[in-house]
Amino acid sequence: MQLSEQEQIRREKLEKIKALGIDPYPAPLYPVNASATEIKNNYQEEILEDGTKNRLNYQEVCIAGRLMATRPAGKATFAEIQDSTGRIQIYVRRDDICPTEDKTLYDTLFSKLLDLGDFVGIKGYAFKTKVGEISVHATGFTLLSKSLRPLPVVKKDEEGNIFDAFTDPEMRYRQRYVDLVVNEQVRDTFIKRTKMMNSIREFLNSKNALEVDTPVLQSIPGGAAARPFITHHNALDIPLYLRIANELYLKRLIVGGFDWVYEFSRNFRNEGMDRTHNPEFTVLEFYVAYKDYFWMMETTEQLLEKVALDTNGNTYVQVGENMINFKAPYKRISIYDAIKTYTGFDVSEMEEDGLRDVCKQLKIEVDNSMGKGKLIDAIFGERCEHNYIQPTFIIDYPVEMSPLTKKHRSKNGLVERFELMINGKEIANAYSELNDPIDQRERFEDQLKLQERGDDEAMFIDQDFLRALEYGMPPTSGIGFGIDRLAMLLTNQASIQEVLFFPQMRPEK
RNA sequence: GAUUCCGUAGCUCAGCUGGUAGAGCAAUACACUUUUAAUGUAUGGGUCCUGGGUUCGAGUCCCAGCGGGAUCACCA
Numbered sequence: 181m182q183l184s185e186q187e188q189i190r191r192e193k194l195e196k197i198k199a200l201g202i203d204p205y206p207a208p209l210y211p212v213n214a215s216a217t218e219i220k221n222n223y224q225e226e227i228l229e230d231g232t233k234n235r236l237n238y239q240e241v242c243i244a245g246r247l248m249a250t251r252p253a254g255k256a257t258f259a260e261i262q263d264s265t266g267r268i269q270i271y272v273r274r275d276d277i278c279p280t281e282d283k284t285l286y287d288t289l290f291s292k293l294l295d296l297g298d299f300v301g302i303k304g305y306a307f308k309t310k311v312g313e314i315s316v317h318a319t320g321f322t323l324l325s326k327s328l329r330p331l332p333v334v335k336k337d338e339e340g341n342i343f344d345a346f347t348d349p350e351m352r353y354r355q356r357y358v359d360l361v362v363n364e365q366v367r368d369t370f371i372k373r374t375k376m377m378n379s380i381r382e383f384l385n386s387k388n389a390l391e392v393d394t395p396v397l398q399s400i401p402g403g404a405a406a407r408p409f410i411t412h413h414n415a416l417d418i419p420l421y422l423r424i425a426n427e428l429y430l431k432r433l434i435v436g437g438f439d440w441v442y443e444f445s446r447n448f449r450n451e452g453m454d455r456t457h458n459p460e461f462t463v464l465e466f467y468v469a470y471k472d473y474f475w476m477m478e479t480t481e482q483l484l485e486k487v488a489l490d491t492n493g494n495t496y497v498q499v500g501e502n503m504i505n506f507k508a509p510y511k512r513i514s515i516y517d518a519i520k521t522y523t524g525f526d527v528s529e530m531e532e533d534g535l536r537d538v539c540k541q542l543k544i545e546v547d548n549s550m551g552k553g554k555l556i557d558a559i560f561g562e563r564c565e566h567n568y569i570q571p572t573f574i575i576d577y578p579v580e581m582s583p584l585t586k587k588h589r590s591k592n593g594l595v596e597r598f599e600l601m602i603n604g605k606e607i608a609n610a611y612s613e614l615n616d617p618i619d620q621r622e623r624f625e626d627q628l629k630l631q632e633r634g635d636d637e638a639m640f641i642d643q644d645f646l647r648a649l650e651y652g653m654p655p656t657s658g659i660g661f662g663i664d665r666l667a668m669l670l671t672n673q674a675s676i677q678e679v680l681f682f683p684q685m686r687p688e689k
Numbered sequence: 690g691a692u693u694c695c696g697u698a699g700c701u702c703a704g705c706u707g708g709u710a711g712a713g714c715a716a717u718a719c720a721c722u723u724u725u726a727a728u729g730u731a732u733g734g735g736u737c738c739u740g741g742g743u744u745c746g747a748g749u750c751c752c753a754g755c756g757g758g759a760u761c762a763c764c765a
Contacts, residue, residue, distance in 0.1 A: 185734045254721035332700040333715050335726040344701040350757045
């Protein structure tokens with residue numbers, strides 16, 4: 181392994197530290213009793229009548245973190261310690277930490293053998309410097325872990341301008357640990373993502389929904405139309421697939437008698453990657469017995485309004501150029517009306533031939549494997565979808581594109597389905613679930629016909645799922661939310677890689 | 690998968706019509722006991738992504754490969 185000059189120097193320092201009898205990776209816990217942000221937010225002092233200051237709290241603090249900046253000034257040094265809450269300045273004076281004749285601790289260990297990035301513990305007291313910065317005056321320090329690689333040095337001035345930011349996307353994603361250390365806004369994005377997940381759980385748990393786990397390894401990759409990852413189980417000598425969806429398993433649980441189940445499902449799809457697609461991604465699905473898709477629209481509005489508030493403190497979220505308002509209620513527009521609005525064509529009575537003709541006139545590329553459902557989907561996707569910036573429910577899809585959805589109670593040829601569009605993208609997809617086992621079997625058979633026509637994404641038939649439906653499933657409404665995309669919206673990120681800690685990358689050579 | 694742009698010091702980046710590599714931060718040494726993008730002086734640090742080719746000579750031009758970004762296709 182070829183070490184850079186700076187790495188060699190750090191290893192030499194490591195040896196010198198050991199030679200001083202100091203363990204650079206000590207085992208004992210460090211008794212941390214305060215954090216950087218906590219001290220900065222709560223420190224108090226008073227000015228007495230004679231003008232002297234009286235410090236009121238944090239007079240015996242013990243903080244720990246990475247050393248991220250030093251400003252030496254002879255026999256004293258200002259430095260910055262970064263912990264999980266942020267940064268705080270520390271003031272280290274030689275004669276305070278070395279009260280005897282022996283000045284090794286300051287002159288050698290602190291001044292020469294510590295590097296930016298090292299973990300240190302600081303004991304001392306909080307005070308305010310003469311320019312007013314709340315800091316910790318060190319009375320002692322402990323090396324907690326030596327860093328052998330230099331971190332990128334990112335500097336910030338008084339106005340918050342950032343210099344030499346660590347921005348290379350490849351390095352940021354491959355070495356996310358570095359990205360998180362030096363880029364505060366990256367850490368904030370992921371904290372928001374977790375807040376969002378917590379808020380969703382809170383909402384669902386408050387309704388007595390049951391969080392469940394269902395199989396990731398499936399012998400039939402059902403519940404969606406997508407290419408699966410395939411693997412092999414040695415003991416059983418059978419192929420297994422990583423799930424593309426968990427829908428059919430959650431419905432089995434509704435058959436089993438639960439009336440509200442949910443799962444944050446990591447799904448896997450063996451398809452292209454781009455700034456809105458990662459091979460593994462997270463979907464929240466929930467299924468509720470005795471409800472329909474109208475109820476689900478109201479529930480979705482309530483959920484998203486709460487989640488936006490909990491995550492950002494506001495129902496308004498700036499996403500790129502757009503200001504999006506998650507405040508309920510959201511508009512509802514049928515897919516046929518949407519197509520009529522943006523293309524002028526009324527496709528509601530059209531069959532396949534008519535739809536192909538419309539696609540031709542609109543210059544939308546189609547191929548022979550596409551049935552009525554896919555053609556309508558193509559028109560909507562090309563001409564309508566991107567126009568719905570504010571949250572909008574697109575409702576009542578044609579039956580051909582929705583093999584798991586109940587037929588519409590009054591509109592022939594349609595199903596009770598909605599997709600929620602936000603910022604021109606689909607965020608959620610929901611149905612009144614199909615619970616008629618005979619109808620479901622026919623829909624699967626139609627999918628088989630599509631497969632024979634060359635549609636390689638048509639759904640597989642799951643016989644056990646049909647068996648479950650035959651035992652009886654109550655009327656149920658279900659929904660799936662693209663959690664990564666929701667996180668992108670709520671954190672104003674244009675790339676899915678920015679909301680996944682470790683996005684998929686080609687392996688390094 | 691297609692198109693296009695990019696890959697130079699630990700990090701952020703310069704490097705013109707080809708002439709043997711440069712800055713800031715970081716590092717090293719010295720100075721400095723209230724600094725905050727600390728400062729001053731000095732010093733060291735490079736497989737210019739990899740492999741070919743053209744050329745007297747390639748970081749620079751050409752070809753191939755590897756990796757990444759953007760756009761498109763498939764999809765959520």
